[in-house]
Amino acid sequence: MEDTVKQEDHFNEKLEKGDFIEPKDWMPEKYRKTLIRQISQHAHSEVVGMLPEGNWITRAPNLRRKAILLAKVQDEGGHGLYLYSAAETLGISREELLDQLHTGKAKYSSIFNYPTVTWADIGAIGWLVDGAAIMNQVMLQRTSFGPYSRAMIRICKEESFHQRQGYEIMVALSKGSAEQKQMAQDALNRWWWPTLMMFGPPDAISSNSADSIKWKIKRETNDELRQKFVDRTIAQVEYLGLTVPDPKLKWNEARGHYDFGEIDWAEFNSVVKGNGPCNRERLKARVGAHKNGEWVRDAATAYAKKQAAKAAGSLVA
Amino acid sequence: MNKQEALIDYCLRLGDNSLVLGHRLSEWCGHGPILEEDLALANIALDLLGQTRNLFTYAAAVEGKGRTEDDLAYTRNNYEFRNALLTEQANGDFAVTIARQLFYTSYAWLLFTELQKSKDETIAGIAAKALKETSYHLRHCNEWTIRLGDGTEESHRRMQDAVDSLWMYTDDIFAQTEGDALLIKEGIAADAATLKPKWDAMIKETLTKATLKMPEGGFMMKGSREGKHTEHLTYILGELQFLQRTYPGMEW
Ligand SMILES: [Fe+2]
Numbered sequence: 001m002e003d004t005v006k007q008e009d010h011f012n013e014k015l016e017k018g019d020f021i022e023p024k025d026w027m028p029e030k031y032r033k034t035l036i037r038q039i040s041q042h043a044h045s046e047v048v049g050m051l052p053e054g055n056w057i058t059r060a061p062n063l064r065r066k067a068i069l070l071a072k073v074q075d076e077g078g079h080g081l082y083l084y085s086a087a088e089t090l091g092i093s094r095e096e097l098l099d100q101l102h103t104g105k106a107k108y109s110s111i112f113n114y115p116t117v118t119w120a121d122i123g124a125i126g127w128l129v130d131g132a133a134i135m136n137q138v139m140l141q142r143t144s145f146g147p148y149s150r151a152m153i154r155i156c157k158e159e160s161f162h163q164r165q166g167y168e169i170m171v172a173l174s175k176g177s178a179e180q181k182q183m184a185q186d187a188l189n190r191w192w193w194p195t196l197m198m199f200g201p202p203d204a205i206s207s208n209s210a211d212s213i214k215w216k217i218k219r220e221t222n223d224e225l226r227q228k229f230v231d232r233t234i235a236q237v238e239y240l241g242l243t244v245p246d247p248k249l250k251w252n253e254a255r256g257h258y259d260f261g262e263i264d265w266a267e268f269n270s271v272v273k274g275n276g277p278c279n280r281e282r283l284k285a286r287v288g289a290h291k292n293g294e295w296v297r298d299a300a301t302a303y304a305k306k307q308a309a310k311a312a313g314s315l316v317a
Numbered sequence: 318m319n320k321q322e323a324l325i326d327y328c329l330r331l332g333d334n335s336l337v338l339g340h341r342l343s344e345w346c347g348h349g350p351i352l353e354e355d356l357a358l359a360n361i362a363l364d365l366l367g368q369t370r371n372l373f374t375y376a377a378a379v380e381g382k383g384r385t386e387d388d389l390a391y392t393r394n395n396y397e398f399r400n401a402l403l404t405e406q407a408n409g410d411f412a413v414t415i416a417r418q419l420f421y422t423s424y425a426w427l428l429f430t431e432l433q434k435s436k437d438e439t440i441a442g443i444a445a446k447a448l449k450e451t452s453y454h455l456r457h458c459n460e461w462t463i464r465l466g467d468g469t470e471e472s473h474r475r476m477q478d479a480v481d482s483l484w485m486y487t488d489d490i491f492a493q494t495e496g497d498a499l500l501i502k503e504g505i506a507a508d509a510a511t512l513k514p515k516w517d518a519m520i521k522e523t524l525t526k527a528t529l530k531m532p533e534g535g536f537m538m539k540g541s542r543e544g545k546h547t548e549h550l551t552y553i554l555g556e557l558q559f560l561q562r563t564y565p566g567m568e569w
């Protein structure tokens with residue numbers, strides 16, 4: 001009992017000083033659980049996120065864009081790998097994590113349950129979705145858990161390229177033909193609100209936010225990050241000559257921020273619960289890939305075992 | 318066919334190979350058997366796309382009619398494509414993809430090894446860079462062929478089936494044209510006929526290590542050098558060229 005108290009004091013001291021918590025350090029069970037939930041959710045998001053964008057690799061409009069998109073989607077897979085490794089340091093295997101995803105126990109970012117129906121969606125995802133993700137990830141570079149922070153530092157290096165390539169697509173479309181401009185506006189209309197939802201429920205009702213702030217897993221609240229995102233993005237929307245689908249959006253001189261309309265949290269909750277336009281397809285694709293790959297993974301394991309047995313045999317001989 | 322035409326045709330042949338194969342590999346993105354393979358296949362696809370862009374840019378320059386890499390990729394018709402029939406075959410299961418990689422990549426490795434000595438400096442430069450990439454691709458498919466062949470009973474069966482089913486497209490990879498003969502004489506192109514026995518030896522070595530049987534003889538399908546393709550190519554082009562065909566002449 002006293003031990004736990006001491007350990008907890010020591011843990012809190014470290015947090016206070018701004019030291020990293022490392023995998024071997026003592027940590028409250030709830031801290032560990034929160035991190036596993038958050039890091040794995042993040043990893044799953046990277047991997048599921050490959051699907052809507054991967055959709056357009058074969059249809060990219062020119063070879064340069066195709067190469068950029070391929071590299072981008074490949075980066076996202078890499079992010080998934082770093083994050084699965086970071087989660088594994090907390091004592092859970094990748095197999096277990098994937099199982100949680102496939103059974104619906106673990107979540108991934110709901111944004112990837114929206115469809116990519118035109119090329120402009122690839123622009124909107126890079127610009128808005130990666131843009132929103134970056135704000136979260138920049139903050140997480142200073143998260144209290146060492147491996148998570150280090151993964152974020154690596155990831156952030158690649159993310160600014162993701163947002164830039166998306167914005168570039170939007171610039172090209174908005175300078176293009178009437179049809180292209182229409183495509184860009186339509187994508188903005190569809191992605192704007194779901195992107196704002198990415199920051200999570202309002203602080204007043206967010207169940208996880210308070211603990212995460214206390215443990216310095218998060219350093220800014222959902223609402224703070226959301227406001228920052230809106231403030232930053234509106235100038236870009238204006239540069240593109242597009243409009244956000246929010247009649248209440250208005251600069252508030254007194255606050256020094258943009259005011260914006262009410263987010264439809266009922267839609268958010270419904271998509272989180274599994275009723276978005278692509279939830280079933282996304283999960284089906286991931287489960288299908290895993291199932292279809294089972295014989296491949298089994299073969300690799302069997303081959304490695306045979307090789308190990310051979311090596312052991314030759315040592316004995 | 319004069320030398321200029323032959324050179325354009327040769328670059329298109331090689332560029333189409335990597336474009337179409339890269340397209341196929343990129344279809345795996347997000348659907349691979351393990352995340353590491355999603356990354357590896359995307360990486361290979363990206364290298365192949367880079368090779369295509371170098372080759373198309375050069376073909377367009379040699380042609381001198383102001384066409385771009387994108388004109389070549391997006392506005393040619395099915396019968397104008399010169400990619401080997403093998404490269405357009407469907408992904409199938411992972412074993413089929415690996416067998417296709419093995420057959421193509423062994424060829425590409427031999428080809429670029431020769432072409433880095435080409436008397437055409439641009440070709441030599443493109444080949445030297447491609448050879449580095451191809452060495453990695455070759456290791457990747459060799460290792461997987463062996464792992465799958467010598468893994469479980471199921472993987473062995475699937476890998477053997479894959480090798481057997483794609484075998485009929487392997488002669489077509491080496492098909493040559495009159496134009497090639499012209500370029501070979503000038504020391505610009507590699508003589509595919511001399512690559513074939515080396516390819517046979519490479520494939521045999523890997524298949525043997527993988528406890529797989531090397532197919533012998535049988536029907537061999539050809540035609541890619543004359544633009545005669547299997548049914549797959551038009552579907553690929555339908556996807557690949559969709560935006561450029563629907564909205565011609567736009568900037569993206
Ligand atoms: Fe990412």
Ligand SMILES: [Fe+2]
Pocket residue numbers: 076130159162
């Ligand atoms: Fe990203």
